[in-house]
Amino acid sequence: MGGESTNKGIRARRALVAAVAAAAAALAGCEGTMPAMGGSKSTVTGAAGGATSENANSQLEHCGETLGTLAVVEDQTASWYHYLGQYKLGSTVPVLRMMIQQSNCFVVVERGRAINNMMQERSLAQSGEMREGSNFGKGQIVAADYTMSPSINFSQKGTSGGGGGLGGLLPGAIAAVAGSFRANEASTTLLMVDNRSGVQLAAAEGSAKNFDFGFLGAAFGGGVGGAGGGYTNTPEGKLITAAFADSYNQLVRAVRNYKAQTVKGGLGTGGRLGVQGGQTPASPK
Numbered sequence: 001m002g003g004e005s006t007n008k009g010i011r012a013r014r015a016l017v018a019a020v021a022a023a024a025a026a027l028a029g030c031e032g033t034m035p036a037m038g039g040s041k042s043t044v045t046g047a048a049g050g051a052t053s054e055n056a057n058s059q060l061e062h063c064g065e066t067l068g069t070l071a072v073v074e075d076q077t078a079s080w081y082h083y084l085g086q087y088k089l090g091s092t093v094p095v096l097r098m099m100i101q102q103s104n105c106f107v108v109v110e111r112g113r114a115i116n117n118m119m120q121e122r123s124l125a126q127s128g129e130m131r132e133g134s135n136f137g138k139g140q141i142v143a144a145d146y147t148m149s150p151s152i153n154f155s156q157k158g159t160s161g162g163g164g165g166l167g168g169l170l171p172g173a174i175a176a177v178a179g180s181f182r183a184n185e186a187s188t189t190l191l192m193v194d195n196r197s198g199v200q201l202a203a204a205e206g207s208a209k210n211f212d213f214g215f216l217g218a219a220f221g222g223g224v225g226g227a228g229g230g231y232t233n234t235p236e237g238k239l240i241t242a243a244f245a246d247s248y249n250q251l252v253r254a255v256r257n258y259k260a261q262t263v264k265g266g267l268g269t270g271g272r273l274g275v276q277g278g279q280t281p282a283s284p285k
Helices: 001-026 077-087 093-103 113-127 172-179 214-219 236-254
Strands: 047-049 050-055 067-074 146-158 181-192 201-211
Touching: 047 093, 067 093, 077 146, 077 236, 093 146, 093 236, 146 236, 181 236, 201 236
Parallel strands: 067 146
Antiparallel strands: 047 050, 146 181, 181 201
């Protein structure tokens, strides 16, 4: 009886190992689940042309009328920007500009490197080299009413998840597969400033979370940030994009109900917190 019981235990253990191995084979090459933007399994996709969009995420906020012109400018000296390089990711501006135009909440204007090409065309016109009627005269560039600045607060691996318990029961590589189930999180911030006054109009923080199988990427050659790495085809890129979409949605909801902040006496005239001997209206005499 004891031998039969032992054989049953061995067969059960082998069946469990085989099941986990089969799951690992089925998931070979998978980096993990799609990042979730506010609970969705989708991210920013499609295209935009003027006020129209194609294949846009249905959860991306949309405006019936635009609120003004907007430039997107990122601080490429910030630590978060250099951190992106570890994942073969570049500027966040292109994906942000696409989601902004898809939403139709702002008209995006160029204030990046392409403005150098715009000025080059004007220089060619002034030199007389352009054909007649090219119409690159002065007074045609549209002003940016607002500037939006992105930042990434963090993007990191979490602790082992649901596979940990199973991993403790299994030997070798199978335990590694079961125990490498991880949660990844990213948090992003968008700030919007009025270009004429310098006043911050809105700020929004968003986040996204997904799950992956760290061992599978290493075991089956699915490492992060390969030759095709980017915001559309790497786990980190998709996660950050989803977090920015969440940030943008929250910012749009806030500005839809925008109410200007006011200071008695007017903005920039000293405020309500004067100091003794100061020269502002609120300063104690």
